[in-house]
Amino acid sequence: MDVSRKTRTVNIAFVSNVVYPYVKGGAQKRIHEIGRRLAADGHDVTVYGRHYWDGPRVIESAGMTLQAVAPEADLYAGERRSIPEAIDFAARALPSLRSLLPAREHDLVVASVFPYFPVLSTKLATLGLDVPVVTTWHEVWRDYWEEYLGPLAFGGKLAEYATARVPQLPVAVSGVTADRLAGIGPDRDRIRVVPNGLDTEQVRSAPLPNDPAEGYDVLFAGRLIEHKNVDVLLDAFDSVATRHDATLGIVGDGPEADALRRRAEGLDASDRIDFLGFLDEYEDVLGHMRVADIFASPSTREGFGITFAEAMAAGCTVIGATHPHSAADEVIGDAGFLAEPNTGAVAAALDRALGGERPDTDPQERADxxxxxxVATQAERTYERAIDGDW
Structure with missing residues (x-):
């Protein structure tokens, strides 16, 4: 936080069905990291969510108050987030929020958008109260719903569209997400951008792999799903690997894992490619980033792209894809290389990086x-503007 800037004390409520660190994920980690820094700066911070922790419904954690407004529940139905869970949380949270928000005299409520329905209950809970509702949009799926839900895609699109049309003060994690949101809801000039973040010191001090030989020249980390385009990365790496005596490590798991392994086995450079699977410890992923020279992810759908920032903080030369649905260019800037998401373009970028070419801006400086x-300072200023009516 910018401790040199004096701020008044404000009373902030976050609404999220999942609460970090009891459930780990990007949206809830953002609330935790921003919230605990705001609390350390003297603000009152309460997080309303499901009861995932042991003990009473109300506890203190990292300077914040955690308040359970619904019992613990399974978040997933197979590979997908549970729609009944989202509806259940919204329904259970509404009466509690309706009584607790005015009783605790919150100045502001920040609702995490996904899985949509809690935004609707948060808005209903604040009717008649002079309490602004800020929403945080990590992604806007639109047509991606067809890939995610198939025949049920209309329901997902409708929920997203309806949420975008709820009166709110919207915050997006990137300009790309803000632009996509403006296509279904609020005017673009009404959407503020506050990026996602990371602990740069944690990245730079993460333990290295026990055996230095476990490191890779090129690393990918992420979910093995279609839009990550790991197949493109495999083919691109295959075309340059021998020339640079390079190795590739793939960290992650997902529905494409088996197909990608089979694809890799058929490549000339198959003996240079390892699939490490999902690593339980976050710092193990960071350790691999620290010993890698290059981090490459030709993903075409990134609402922000936190792995790019993590890899830059670790000192990697980063390669991302240029695509209208990806914020890679925003995050990377001129501190890495951008390529069209096809084999030839990604291979050319790998060739440059493996050949020793470095970006114009130091990646670690960009990551700072x-x-x-x-990020917490940006969020604090944005929340104050919401309270002051200066949106």
Missing amino acids: RYDWSS
């Missing part, structure tokens, strides 16, 4: 702008 302390 996404440190949680900087």
Whole structure:
């Protein structure tokens, strides 16, 4: 936080069905990291969510108050987030929020958008109260619903569209997400951008792999799903690997894992490619980033792209894809290389990086702008503007 800037104390409520660190994920980690820094700066912070922790419904954690407004529940039905869970949380949370928000005299409520229905209950809970509702949009799926839900895609699109049309003060994690949101809801000039963040010191001090030989020249980390285009990365790496005596490590798991392994086995450079699977410890992923020279992810759908920031903080030369649905260019800037998401373009970028070419801006310097302390200060100023009616 910018401790040199004096701020008044404000009373902030976050609404999220899942609460970090009891459930780990990007949206809830953002609330945790921003919230605990705001609390340390003297603000009152309460997080309303499901009862995932042991003990009473109300506890203190990292300077914040955690308040359970619904019992613990399974978040997933197979590979997908549970729609009944989202509806259940919204229904259970509404009466509690309706009584607790005015009783605790919150100045502001920040609702995490996904899985949509809690935004609707949060808005209903604040009717008649002079309490602004800020929403945080990590992604806007639109047509991706067809891939995710198939025949049920209309329901997902409708929920997203309806949520975008709820009166709110919207915050997006990137300009790309803000632009996509403006296509279904609020005017673009009404949407504020506050990026996601990371702990740069945690990245730079993460333990290295026990055996230095476990490191890779090129690393990918992420969910093995279609839009990540790991198949493109495999083919591109295959075309340059021998020339640079390079190795590739794939960290992650997902529905494409088996097909990608079979694809890799058929490549000339198959003996240079390892699939590490899902790593339980976050710091193990960071350790692999620290020993890698290059981090490559030709993904075409990134609402923000936190792995790019993490890899830059670790000192990697980063390669991302240029695509209208990806914020890679926003995050990377001129501190890495961008390529069209096809084999030839990604191979050319790998060739440059493996050949020793470095970006114009130091990646670690670029990553500093996404440190949680900087992000929390941006969030604090945005929330104050919401309270002051200066949106």
